Amino acid sequence: MRFYADVHRTKRNGEGYRITYTTDRTTFRYVDGFNEIPAKPGDQIFVDTIPPSHTDGAIELVRRGVEVYYLRRLTLLKKVRGEHKLPKSARGDIRALMCIEERWFRRVTEDFLVMRRMILAYRSLLKTHQQLLNKYRALSDAEREVLKPAISSIEKQLEEMIRMIVGEAYKRYPVYNRLVGVLGIDGNPSALEALAEVLVLPEWASWRRTKNYFGLWRRDKKTYFHRSRTARKALERLTISIKGYARGKELKEVLKTIWINLKAQEAGITAPA
Numbered sequence: 001m002r003f004y005a006d007v008h009r010t011k012r013n014g015e016g017y018r019i020t021y022t023t024d025r026t027t028f029r030y031v032d033g034f035n036e037i038p039a040k041p042g043d044q045i046f047v048d049t050i051p052p053s054h055t056d057g058a059i060e061l062v063r064r065g066v067e068v069y070y071l072r073r074l075t076l077l078k079k080v081r082g083e084h085k086l087p088k089s090a091r092g093d094i095r096a097l098m099c100i101e102e103r104w105f106r107r108v109t110e111d112f113l114v115m116r117r118m119i120l121a122y123r124s125l126l127k128t129h130q131q132l133l134n135k136y137r138a139l140s141d142a143e144r145e146v147l148k149p150a151i152s153s154i155e156k157q158l159e160e161m162i163r164m165i166v167g168e169a170y171k172r173y174p175v176y177n178r179l180v181g182v183l184g185i186d187g188n189p190s191a192l193e194a195l196a197e198v199l200v201l202p203e204w205a206s207w208r209r210t211k212n213y214f215g216l217w218r219r220d221k222k223t224y225f226h227r228s229r230t231a232r233k234a235l236e237r238l239t240i241s242i243k244g245y246a247r248g249k250e251l252k253e254v255l256k257t258i259w260i261n262l263k264a265q266e267a268g269i270t271a272p273a
Contacts, residue, residue: 041065
């Protein structure tokens with residue numbers, strides 16, 4: 001059985017999330033978590049997004065043998081709603097989801113969900129840290145003393161989050177350990193975290209799709225591919241850590257190294273260092 005679900009913020013305070021789902025386009029039900037959806041092993045759930053706060057519920061579904069898919073590009077919802085003249089509502093979004101081809105959805109695994117939640121937390125801390133640094137530079141010497149403890153606290157949290165991400169990457173992705181050695185980034189926390197992001201975010205279905213996902217295509221006015229800005233930034237951070245700069249050629253070289261080692265791992269052979 002196929003379930004289609006829309007995750008939307010509650011009207012009460014805008015902080016929580018509520019899930020609307022259906023199987024037949026006419027009867028809609030509401031739950032507070034993915035684990036409350038009555039899906040059985042072998043069933044499929046197609047959802048627009050999986051907020052970090054609902055990660056545990058999605059993991060429980062996966063462990064129950066349910067196939068969980070989320071939409072790769074949320075902008076498709078607006079496009080499909082317009083094409084089918086659907087209202088901008090939870091039910092309208094669900095009907096739009098039902099019109100989108102399956103190839104635009106990504107099936108998630110427990111490993112992906114766990115890593116993604118930690119990566120999102122790291123990015124949030126990194127953003128806050130950068131904001132505080134920007135404010136710090138604009139203040140006087142006396143005013144800066146007030147921000148120093150906050151900046152120091154976030155830096156410690158970032159270090160702890162990196163340790164968690166790297167630890168999980170070693171456990172969940174066998175090729176991660178080899179790539180750390182091949183790329184020569186052992187002992188570089190920032191590069192180790194960036195490698196985890198680069199390894200986790202794409203689907204690695206084909207070299208062309210992977211390259212396009214990171215925005216590594218020839219620029220011209222007639223060519224456009226969907227790319228992930230966050231994945232591209234992670235690849236740039238990794239490449240800078242290795243080579244000191246990140247031009248197109250170097251980005252592609254680092255990505256190709258990861259691709260070769262990943263595919264060699266899947267095939268059970270040893271890739272060239």
